[in-house]
Amino acid sequence: MRTKATPARLAALAALREVRERKAYAQDVIARDIDDSSLTPEDRAFATRLVLGVVSSTGTLDEVIDRVLDNPHDVSPQVRDALRISTYEIFFLDKRFHAAVDQGVELVKSVAPPAAGLTNYVLRQLVRLRAEFPFADPNRDIEALARLHAFPAWQAALLMNDLGPEAAFEFMRASNEPAPLFVAVNAAKTRDELVLRAFERVGEQVERVEIEGGEVPGCLRLDDPRTLLLPDVKRLLSQGRILVSDAASQQVAASVLPEKKPASFLEVGAGRATKTILIQSGALRRWGFQIEEYVALDNRAFKKKVLEERVERFGIHVSEALVGDVLDADDLMPGRSFDAVFLDAPCSGLGTLRRHPEIRWRLKPDEIVDMARQQVAMLRALASHVSPGGTLAYATCTVTRMENDAVVKAFLKTEEGSRFHLAPIAGKPCVSTRLSKGSPDAHFAVRFVRADDTGGADDVDDGGAGDDGDASRS
Numbered sequence: 061m062r063t064k065a066t067p068a069r070l071a072a073l074a075a076l077r078e079v080r081e082r083k084a085y086a087q088d089v090i091a092r093d094i095d096d097s098s099l100t101p102e103d104r105a106f107a108t109r110l111v112l113g114v115v116s117s118t119g120t121l122d123e124v125i126d127r128v129l130d131n132p133h134d135v136s137p138q139v140r141d142a143l144r145i146s147t148y149e150i151f152f153l154d155k156r157f158h159a160a161v162d163q164g165v166e167l168v169k170s171v172a173p174p175a176a177g178l179t180n181y182v183l184r185q186l187v188r189l190r191a192e193f194p195f196a197d198p199n200r201d202i203e204a205l206a207r208l209h210a211f212p213a214w215q216a217a218l219l220m221n222d223l224g225p226e227a228a229f230e231f232m233r234a235s236n237e238p239a240p241l242f243v244a245v246n247a248a249k250t251r252d253e254l255v256l257r258a259f260e261r262v263g264e265q266v267e268r269v270e271i272e273g274g275e276v277p278g279c280l281r282l283d284d285p286r287t288l289l290l291p292d293v294k295r296l297l298s299q300g301r302i303l304v305s306d307a308a309s310q311q312v313a314a315s316v317l318p319e320k321k322p323a324s325f326l327e328v329g330a331g332r333a334t335k336t337i338l339i340q341s342g343a344l345r346r347w348g349f350q351i352e353e354y355v356a357l358d359n360r361a362f363k364k365k366v367l368e369e370r371v372e373r374f375g376i377h378v379s380e381a382l383v384g385d386v387l388d389a390d391d392l393m394p395g396r397s398f399d400a401v402f403l404d405a406p407c408s409g410l411g412t413l414r415r416h417p418e419i420r421w422r423l424k425p426d427e428i429v430d431m432a433r434q435q436v437a438m439l440r441a442l443a444s445h446v447s448p449g450g451t452l453a454y455a456t457c458t459v460t461r462m463e464n465d466a467v468v469k470a471f472l473k474t475e476e477g478s479r480f481h482l483a484p485i486a487g488k489p490c491v492s493t494r495l496s497k498g499s500p501d502a503h504f505a506v507r508f509v510r511a512d513d514t515g516g517a518d519d520v521d522d523g524g525a526g527d528d529g530d531a532s533r534s
């Protein structure tokens with residue numbers, strides 16, 4: 061049946077089907093099916109907003125949809141995708157309700173024409189229900205608060221507990237905003253001035269980025285995401301002169317480098333090499349040379365291939381790319397130690413919800429407990445691979461205390477951890493970026509220093525980090 065659904069909504073509907081059926085990441089589907097489509101720039105932007113918004117708020121959308129359905133299980137997945145789009149518009153975009161209802165009906169006609177009548181009824185009921193949303197006082201009722209920001213109730217409760225009410229509200233509000241766009245200038249291929257001039261030539265507004273008053277070296281904020289589609293900018297990306305990376309991630313990469321240039325560096329959880337590129341580019345900025353012995357480890361073999369392709373393209377030196385489980389570090393690297401070790405830990409990822417919206421509804425509470433335990437185990441497995449006097453950095457892109465602070469404390473209490481103490485990063489106990497509107501993502505990093513084995517404490521001033529593992533104390 062012919063449909064009068066707009067191209068942006070049809071594109072969003074197709075993308076949501078992909079995400080659902082293939083358990084794909086929304087950003088990957090958007091990059092493949094929307095960014096490179098023949099849609100107008102405005103339609104691309106709206107389709108992207110719809111996909112990210114619907115994936116972010118799926119649980120809440122389903123809850124309100126099910127309130128007006130007699131038999132929620134009878135709704136086919138494709139019809140539900142369409143209902144979610146219109147419900148998102150009605151509850152979270154404050155779009156004109158009439159248009160949202162009409163368009164929802166048109167979307168359903170495109171996938172299941174017989175369900176158009178039911179859709180019309182359901183969406184009209186939802187418009188009525190909208191006035192009562194979030195169905196209780198969000199200042200007193202955690203479920204209403206969670207609903208208001210489209211978070212699972214357990215996550216809202218966890219955020220309130222771990223961040224405190226103000227920061228938790230801000231975190232949830234900001235997680236529903238579009239993520240800002242940052243790029244890093246790769247010092248192995250170019251200089252900041254040349255990149256700034258290239259952006260100027262194409263008439264694009266870019267600015268250097270500061271976090272808490274400190275400049276993040278080589279980090280630029282782009283005002284308009286469409287800039288990345290300009291041919292000159294695409295060339296900078298394909299030639300490895302710049303890479304897209306959140307500013308907090310760039311700050312973490314800068315902070316894991318020790319004061320003195322390390323002769324050897326082990327990066328664990330190297331993944332697709334984004335931090336590898338940032339770290340070696342940072343070494344070049346700081347010392348004029350990349351680190352000679354740079355070993356990258358990840359447990360996923362396919363990522364090694366991506367890493368090798370990318371470091372080649374970005375002119376980044378990696379001496380060895382290992383595939384294996386860090387918990388088997390002793391077998392993978394027998395007797396080997398490094399001046400600096402960096403664990404970019406697998407974590408719950410809650411600090412990146414704007415970019416990875418599917419985490420919000422896929423993550424289960426037990427997984428956070430498991431990941432925290434795993435992070436401590438990883439640090440313990442790495443401890444003996446840090447040279448005496450060397451550094452061990454630990455980073456996550458999340459905000460839960462169970463992962464960040466509690467992991468730091470738990471590690472320091474272990475036998476392996478007892479040889480380490482916390483060292484400051486730029487005079488602070490840790491990197492801990494907070495999420496607010498337009499801010500970088502929320503990341504966390506600390507740096508431990510291993511005692512130098514001479515019996516005496518090493519000469520690193522602890523900058524207020526203390527030995528008690530309370531990294532977030534400032």
Ligand SMILES: C[S@@+](CC[C@H](N)C(=O)[O-])C[C@H]1O[C@@H](n2cnc3c(N)ncnc32)[C@H](O)[C@@H]1O
Nearest residue numbers: 329330331332334335358359385386404405406
């Ligand atoms: C936070 S991601 C790293 C992101 C990456 N450093 C980057 O900048 O793109 C964590 C990485 O740890 C890897 N990983 C998870 N468990 C691991 C294990 N037991 N041993 C080694 N690597 C592991 C994952 O495959 C993933 O690439």
